[in-house]
Amino acid sequence: MSSIHLDMKDIQNAVLNMDNTIVDLETLQALYENRAQNDEMEGIRKHVKSAQDKEDAKPLDKPEQFLFQLSQISNFSERVFCILFQSTFQECITSILRKMEILQKVCMSLQSNKAVMQILGLVLAFGNYMNGGNRSRGQADGFTLDILPKLKDVKSSDNSQSLLSYIVAYYLRHFDEDAGKETCVYPLPEPQDLFQASQMKFEDFQRDLRKLRKDLNACSAETEKVCKLSSEENLHPFKDKMDEFLSQAKTDLESQEKQLTETQNTFLELTVSFSVKPKAGEKEVSPSTFFSIWHEFSTDFKEQWKKQNKLMLKERVKMAEESFKQARQKTSYNVTTKNATGIKAKLGKKM
Template identity: 55%
Template structure:
């Protein structure tokens, strides 16, 4: 449990400091899905090779059967069947060769990858099988995804709390800076300005009135 907790803490650090979308809905699981790895572990290169050999055998049989049809068909009836079949068979041979080449390259890359991760064949096996290799990664990805969901949820909760705290602080500052208003909705400073203007007008009117009285005298 303590070891698992250490792994969880390391994972939390990586998730919160390295993965920029951590805690967000668009945060994408960075590994292959456990289900995909499980399906990969069920593959066998021998089965693929057998399937390709069977396809090659069926293609030869198809070519032989088409040749028999050419021989028994009248010249005026042989087209466009002959051209279509020859085109189909030639393209099928090309596709067959490409698939065999791709399988050989994939098999080679798989063995190189297994050697890179120091995975060795089991007792009695000539080489590492996809089941032996991908089963390890399937287990790792499953545990990783469980931690991913838990820690991502915790980070999301922390970000929500931080956002709420920021809003609370901003709200407190805005309430502190709001100036009291009268029932009429006018801010006190505006009232003071209006009073000063009225006093100035009153003073000006008083001066004008005194000047007018002096003039009459």
């Protein structure tokens, strides 16, 4: 009460007119959290009523006086609840949307990116070649994803390179036309995106959306209450603004709920296409189980991808310098003075 340094008229204006220019949302939050509860308010009203009949009655102390004044603002509690929910709704829905967009992006990349299929094809081809003498393992039609993080541990006979570095180099030289150039694009989902995806849980999304739905219904009920109990003077602009917000919020929430269902279905289809099975205790494959493998593989792959690109860039620069050097040697020539032997030169000498 002593820290906000605001007049009660300012607070009343902020609540009734939904104007946060003087009383900000943080202050409204503090006022809402410290408002008088029903039993406290009942005691304050009893004291005020009894004081009216007594000349020597003690006045309310400052805190109680402040709470009493707040209670005189038309539907203070209901209005502030709606204002605060409106201020946080968009932030919450946007946070969920951003996470889901990352999840959708990595799912689509792993599902339809041609480069991903080419890299996995190389892993299978080189694996079969290395196991060529083994009938049971040298003619495989596929492999489990948990092999991917282990590729860096398979070393050449002289220990100079790993199977992963060889695959990366082979991919760049035979499948990527921009290899060794600044326009070269990393072919797998970014490790950071895969890490974020591995931390997500569909249960958390569902819980957050359920809470938003519950709070939105509460806000709608509080809005109806305010509109029903408020005088015509205090009805607007609260009704207009809240009606507009509630309509848009319901649309946004329904869209987000639908998007969550679609994203979860896309993810489950992806896990089936890669033949990934749930871990013990899981009903379905979790993002953690699936994307943790890809995160580790993508991190290792990108490290080698950067190294190989630098080597190829150096090769390109060296070849360009050599070509330029050869071109200069071909075009360079020496100007030599030609001895004059014609009749005109001979006559000139005699003169």
